[in-house]
Amino acid sequence: MPRLATALALLTGSLLVGALASPAAAHDAPLTCADTGPTPPVGLCAALSRTPRAPADHPQVARTVATWQRLYAPFLAMTDRDTALAVLAPDAQLGGKPIAPSAYICAGAPPTVYVPWSLVDLVASGAYPDDFMAFVLGHELGHRINDITPDGCELQTFQRPGGGRLEEELADKRAAFFIAAAGFSTRRIASEDLVTRFLAAEYDVRPQDSASRKHMLLDALGQFDAWEHLYQLSLALALSTTGHAPARLLAWADEAITRGGVPLPEVKLARALALMAAAAPHAPWRDRVRAPGLAGELRCGAIFPAHSAFAVAPPARRVRAAGLGFEQAEQLLRQARRLLEEARDWGAPPLAVASAQACVSFYLGEPSDARRFHQAAARLAPRRAPRPVTQALADTAGLIELLAFLQTDPAPASTDAPASAAWAARVRAAASRFGAAHDVLTYVAALQRYPDPAPPAAPPRDAPQCRNADAARVAAAAVPARPQVPGDLGACPAGWTLAHTVPDLAAPGVTPASAGVTTCLPPAGQPAARLSHVRLPETTSPAMAEVDTTLLSLAAPPKPLASLDAWACLCPALTPRGTSDDGLVAWAATCPAQPFRGALLFATAKGRVQRLVVTGR
Numbered sequence: 001m002p003r004l005a006t007a008l009a010l011l012t013g014s015l016l017v018g019a020l021a022s023p024a025a026a027h028d029a030p031l032t033c034a035d036t037g038p039t040p041p042v043g044l045c046a047a048l049s050r051t052p053r054a055p056a057d058h059p060q061v062a063r064t065v066a067t068w069q070r071l072y073a074p075f076l077a078m079t080d081r082d083t084a085l086a087v088l089a090p091d092a093q094l095g096g097k098p099i100a101p102s103a104y105i106c107a108g109a110p111p112t113v114y115v116p117w118s119l120v121d122l123v124a125s126g127a128y129p130d131d132f133m134a135f136v137l138g139h140e141l142g143h144r145i146n147d148i149t150p151d152g153c154e155l156q157t158f159q160r161p162g163g164g165r166l167e168e169e170l171a172d173k174r175a176a177f178f179i180a181a182a183g184f185s186t187r188r189i190a191s192e193d194l195v196t197r198f199l200a201a202e203y204d205v206r207p208q209d210s211a212s213r214k215h216m217l218l219d220a221l222g223q224f225d226a227w228e229h230l231y232q233l234s235l236a237l238a239l240s241t242t243g244h245a246p247a248r249l250l251a252w253a254d255e256a257i258t259r260g261g262v263p264l265p266e267v268k269l270a271r272a273l274a275l276m277a278a279a280a281p282h283a284p285w286r287d288r289v290r291a292p293g294l295a296g297e298l299r300c301g302a303i304f305p306a307h308s309a310f311a312v313a314p315p316a317r318r319v320r321a322a323g324l325g326f327e328q329a330e331q332l333l334r335q336a337r338r339l340l341e342e343a344r345d346w347g348a349p350p351l352a353v354a355s356a357q358a359c360v361s362f363y364l365g366e367p368s369d370a371r372r373f374h375q376a377a378a379r380l381a382p383r384r385a386p387r388p389v390t391q392a393l394a395d396t397a398g399l400i401e402l403l404a405f406l407q408t409d410p411a412p413a414s415t416d417a418p419a420s421a422a423w424a425a426r427v428r429a430a431a432s433r434f435g436a437a438h439d440v441l442t443y444v445a446a447l448q449r450y451p452d453p454a455p456p457a458a459p460p461r462d463a464p465q466c467r468n469a470d471a472a473r474v475a476a477a478a479v480p481a482r483p484q485v486p487g488d489l490g491a492c493p494a495g496w497t498l499a500h501t502v503p504d505l506a507a508p509g510v511t512p513a514s515a516g517v518t519t520c521l522p523p524a525g526q527p528a529a530r531l532s533h534v535r536l537p538e539t540t541s542p543a544m545a546e547v548d549t550t551l552l553s554l555a556a557p558p559k560p561l562a563s564l565d566a567w568a569c570l571c572p573a574l575t576p577r578g579t580s581d582d583g584l585v586a587w588a589a590t591c592p593a594q595p596f597r598g599a600l601l602f603a604t605a606k607g608r609v610q611r612l613v614v615t616g617r
Contacts, residue, residue, distance in 0.1 A: 045106035138175030161347035265348035282329035285365035300359035386583025398437030464564035
């Protein structure tokens with residue numbers, strides 16, 4: 001951010017910084033007003049707080065509010081940070097002059113985004129599309145995350161993500177992410193003429209600043225819908241495969257986005273969780289507490305940001321990958337920890353970061369750190385969190401308490417049957433300490449016969465059930481087939497249109513490459529869908545196989561398949577894989593008798609499927 005004297009030259013206004021107090025405290029929870037001191041409105045914010053407001057029933061105000069609410073819903077679900085909107089009256093002025101068509105956020109209770117009538121009027125006249133209004137508002141919400149405490153006070157520059165570096169660029173990246181998640185188009189507003197006219201309306205923009213800002217904005221706007229889709233695609237791969245593809249694709253995406261100028265913290269977070277999922281079957285904690293082999297089925301599920309609608313957690317049962325052992329798993333987990341710290345410093349959602357840090361510490365066999373991070377995650381959860389979120393937090397708490405118990409009372413050698421039986425009895429007697437985590441209860445129940453072979457695992461909690469009525473409905477239901485995608489980057493099946501490629505083949509100097517992602521949109525009249533072809537070449541060292549896969553993402557499944565119970569009739573195995581922080585649960589469907597073989601379902605706590613990704617060949 002430039003000096004305060006030139007702060008108003010930034011694209012969508014800026015956060016005006018007042019005098020703040022001491023440096024940031026520990027990173028496991030966001031700073032509060034107690035850490036920064038109150039920030040009374042001064043200067044521009046004081047003036048804006050006194051300007052007259054436009055009437056709420058004016059049609060142009062209603063249009064602005066509709067854009068705000070559509071954007072604010074996913075933002076609030078992700079952050080639980082209250083923010084207000086104020087649309088200023090047509091005759092509102094600052095210093096006796098009309099207010100330029102920007103937007104401004106000011107700290108307070110709650111922080112408020114001020115929108116002048118000059119901007120509202122440009123959207124109403126058609127000079128700017130609603131998508132651009134969404135971007136302007138999203139930029140201010142980016143400042144809400146990065147530059148203001150959850151309870152509404154301003155942070156000093158050094159207290160902000162990245163130490164205040166590239167504040168405006170990071171806010172732009174977040175704005176594009178928010179509007180893509182809310183269904184607005186970034187490409188529709190990636191117009192050089194539109195951005196140039198907007199910058200020309202700003203206060204005191206120097207020509208050199210305008211040129212740099214325009215270049216950065218066009219890059220952010222023109223590419224971010226591709227990055228957002230790549231983020232979700234990578235998470236889909238993480239849920240559907242046990243190989244290197246998810247972590248590899250996310251590493252590639254992270255490097256590509258960072259090379260573009262601004263790291264995107266959610267991608268770093270997702271990359272860390274993909275590494276954690278790969279390491280989970282071989283995690284050091286079991287060896288460090290000498291837990292029996294059946295403890296290898298226990299999994300810690302970190303909570304993902306709601307706007308991704310995904311949560312990574314390994315399947316209930318995994319086969320150990322050849323060549324990956326204790327040392328390699330520990331290395332992956334420590335790499336995941338470093339990535340989570342980077343994501344935290346760049347402003348990733350605190351709940352997701354703390355939840356993931358708790359799981360990494362659990363897998364490393366560090367119950368004290370795991371408990372500390374989990375307590376931070378519990379504090380960061382929304383006040384009225386959906387039931388799946390509270391259940392996921394409770395499940396993690398149970399795993400941590402089990403780990404702490406086993407660390408003080410490790411299992412004896414299984415060859416010593418009497419000692420093993422006595423140890424198992426002690427674990428069962430302590431079961432009340434571990435809460436109601438389904439995996440933990442299954443593990444404790446299996447110890448009833450330890451050291452004899454364990455009984456079959458219980459079905460997942462709230463497992464879908466195929467009923468006669470469901471079977472009748474799904475008999476004729478057809479899951480859309482995945483068309484064959486041409487092998488060349490940027491090529492789509494006949495009738496489909498190209499949405500974007502990563503890397504962007506239209507960018508100057510970009511030549512076709514063997515690595516990339518092609519995303520295509522269906523012919524007119526077909527259900528909303530995205531067909532994505534991921535292609536990464538094999539490598540020699542480290543040895544990684546070629547990634548060549550296609551995923552079909554549907555905004556909604558066919559109506560007969562809109563419930564998990566219906567899917568239970570179609571696919572014999574449904575496995576919960578994780579939870580988003582707005583309460584959607586991800587389920588992996590294994591369907592060997594179907595042409596598509598596998599799918600990912602994203603459902604509410606009541607089993608209503610809201611999204612479908614066809615993954616299997």
